Amino acid sequence: MSQDNSINTHKTHKAYRNLIADCEKCFGLCCVALYFAASEGFPNNKDAGQPCINLQPDFRCSIHQTLREKGMKGCMAFDCFGAGQKVSQISFSGLDWRKKPESAMHMFEVFLIMRQLHELVWYLTEALTLEPTRTIHEELQVMLAKTELVTGLSPEALLKIDVAAQRAEVNALLLKTSELVRAEALLGQKTSTGRKKSFGRGANLIGADLRKFNLRGSNLRGAYLIAADLRGTDLTGTDFIGADLRDADLRGADLTKSLFLTQAQINTTKGDNFTKIRPSFTRPRQWDA
Structure with a gap:
């Protein structure tokens, strides 16, 4: 790996820190904003905007250590990619939805958008660590910077962005990444x-x-x-x-x-x-x- 690629890899690994969920700094947004369906790894249905029955007053989960045993595989399969703490502490400046109930639905809507954006940032960050993508690193870096910039918008501005269009634009690069990585994996195969x-x-x-x-x-x-x-x-x-x-x-x-x-x-x-x-x-x- 070249020195430039080593530097890029170091930078992207450092960037992952903000993309890892920190529940201690979140207001339990995934436990409230999301719709739970029994068919998707939950024991029963839950409406969006309705707090999960296992959400405690301090925004912690009362059954976090036994999610699998309780049939909560849907929770185990969910990752906010750091969007929870970003919305809680930055977008809404640490004011939680319980103390300020008039902002609750607004916060939940912003969380759903931020989560999608952070997921895109996660995949772009990973793409930049991969040697086969060196030919498109510049494109990836430009798209990563553009997407990160959007995550810093105000709640009002975030609600106006076209998330589908953003996803489509990023996905074009993720598809290129996939093609490059998969092609190299096949070339590197010694035996079938x-x-x-x-x-x-x-x-x-x-x-x-x-x-x-x-x-x-x-x-x-x-x-x-x-x-x-x-x-x-x-x-x-x-x-x-x-x-x-x-x-x-x-x-x-x-x-x-x-x-x-x-x-x-x-x-x-x-x-x-x-x-x-x-x-x-x-x-x-x-x-x-």
Whole structure:
């Protein structure tokens, strides 16, 4: 890696600090602003704007340590990418929705927008750490700066932005990133270890046994991998952006160089001591059970 790329990587790793959820500085926004559906990893439905019954007066979750046992896999799979503390402490200057109820719905709407923007910043930041993307680093840096600038707008201004247009613009670069990373993963493959298969975005692979396929450099963007069998697979260069990995079996799988994989996605999976992940990830408690 060149000196310039090493510097860029250091800068982007430092940038991750503001993209990691800090619940101590948030007003429990994900526990209130979001709609919970029983079909999406929750024991029951909850309307948007209605506080979760497990949210305490201090904005902490009363069952945080037992989310899996309580059937709250939807919570385990959620990541605000630091949007919670950004909205709570910066956008609304530390004034919480309980003390200022007239601002509650306004705050919740801003949180939903900020969360999308921070997710985009997270993926752009990751893209800048990757060697295969060196040819588009300048484009990525410009888009990252542009998106970060939007996150600093006032609540009123944030409510007026076209989030869909912003996502589309960023996604064009994330697709380029995916193509470059996946192509290099395939080139770097020494031997074929299974049948190669193409998967379209949002592929329904619920409960599928994918061990017979060569998944290295695969496009699993938005795939439904609920309870899928991925044991022992090499997932180098595999794009997992937006994929649903609830109860996916990753025992013995290698995810050290997977693309656009998040901690929240890993939290809902099954793994063991042989599952390989990047040092920046935390091994879920259930993997050692």
